Amino acid sequence: MRNNQPVTDVELHFGEDEIxxxxxxxKGRITSVSPAFVKLSGFAEQELIGQPHNIVRHPDMPAEAYEWMWRTISAGNTWSGLVKNRSKQGDFYWVEANVSPVYTQGKIVGYRSxxxxxQRRDVDAAASLYADIKPAASAIHFNRKH
Incomplete structure (x- = not known):
């Protein structure tokens, strides 16, 4: 799993009217981005296009969340969840993400997020849940290796 570093404890915010x-x-390589995404991520559009979307993955996010997302969207369904992302500078921002397959002639050709x-209460709940999952997942991974 990609582990983008360094990270800071600075939270970035964006407006409710911004999408x-x-x-x-x-394969998850970025093909287009909105100006709002470019601005918040801190990456230039040219730095994002062609890169794996996990370029903004924050190391606090459990791998299980992404495994669930990929299973869901690969099966042709929409996935929704809270995600903590990392900006180019290492700051973080929370999003309520909705990821859906994009179809052409009945075949999935990509994904739109x-x-x-x-809501802050949802962020607080997700942060707590993810913090509980990360140590448990690390222990399981460790135990499988040894």
């Missing part, structure tokens, strides 16, 4: 959007190919400003 962060992006599209990817089937629309991300909105989440």
């Amino acid at each position: 962060l959007s992006s599209t990817t190919d089937l 629309l991300r909105f400003k989440p």
Whole structure:
């Protein structure tokens, strides 16, 4: 799993009227981004296009969340969840993400993600849940190796 570093403890915020959007190919490489996503991520559009979407993955996010997302969208369904992302500078921001398959002639050809400003209570709940999952997942991974 990609582990983007360094990270800071600075939280970035965006407006309720802003929608962060992006599209990817089937392998998760970015094919388009909205100006709001570019601005918040801190990356230039040229730095994002062609890169794996996990360029903004925050190391606090459990791998299980992304495994669930990929299973869901690969099966042709929409996935929704709260995600903690990392900006280019290492700051973080929370989004309420909705990821859906993009179809052409009945076949999935990519994925579209629309991300909105989440409610603070939902962020607090997700942060607590993810913190509980991360140590447990690390222990399971450690035990499998040894």
